Amino acid sequence: MRIFLACILLMLTGCTHSIHQVYVSSQDPKSAGKGEWVTVDTQALVVLGFQSETLYVEQAYRELESKCPGRIAQVTTEHLTSFKFLSYEQKLVLKGLCLKS
Numbered sequence: 001m002r003i004f005l006a007c008i009l010l011m012l013t014g015c016t017h018s019i020h021q022v023y024v025s026s027q028d029p030k031s032a033g034k035g036e037w038v039t040v041d042t043q044a045l046v047v048l049g050f051q052s053e054t055l056y057v058e059q060a061y062r063e064l065e066s067k068c069p070g071r072i073a074q075v076t077t078e079h080l081t082s083f084k085f086l087s088y089e090q091k092l093v094l095k096g097l098c099l100k101s
Contacts, residue, residue: 024076035099038067047087060094068098 042060044053064072078093 022076022078024074035070035073035097037095038064038072038098039093039095040064040067041091041093043089043091045087045089051090056090057092060092064094064096068096068100070098070100072096073099 040060040063042056042063044051044056064075073096075094075096078091078095080091080093082089082091
């Protein structure tokens with residue numbers, strides 16, 4: 001009986017991870033090897049289906065723009081979810097090539 005309860009407890013506290021979308025913008029061969037990559041990640045916690053933070057995407061984009069004094073090209077976007085007990089965490093990773101003018 002104790003082993004059964006321990007197995008149930010482990011299953012309830014386990015977590016999973018999922019990649020929902022990966023978007024890659026158009027790639028310009030002229031900018032290959034120029035500039036440097038900048039990365040930003042933001043996250044929002046959702047508990048029992050209630051999300052309190054809804055501006056994490058806009059915050060990530062503003063932070064990506066603030067890290068680059070020039071223009072950003074070849075942007076990739078990853079949307080990930082980590083499921084936990086009665087909650088999940090949405091994560092957004094933005095990566096772009098910073099081309100200094």
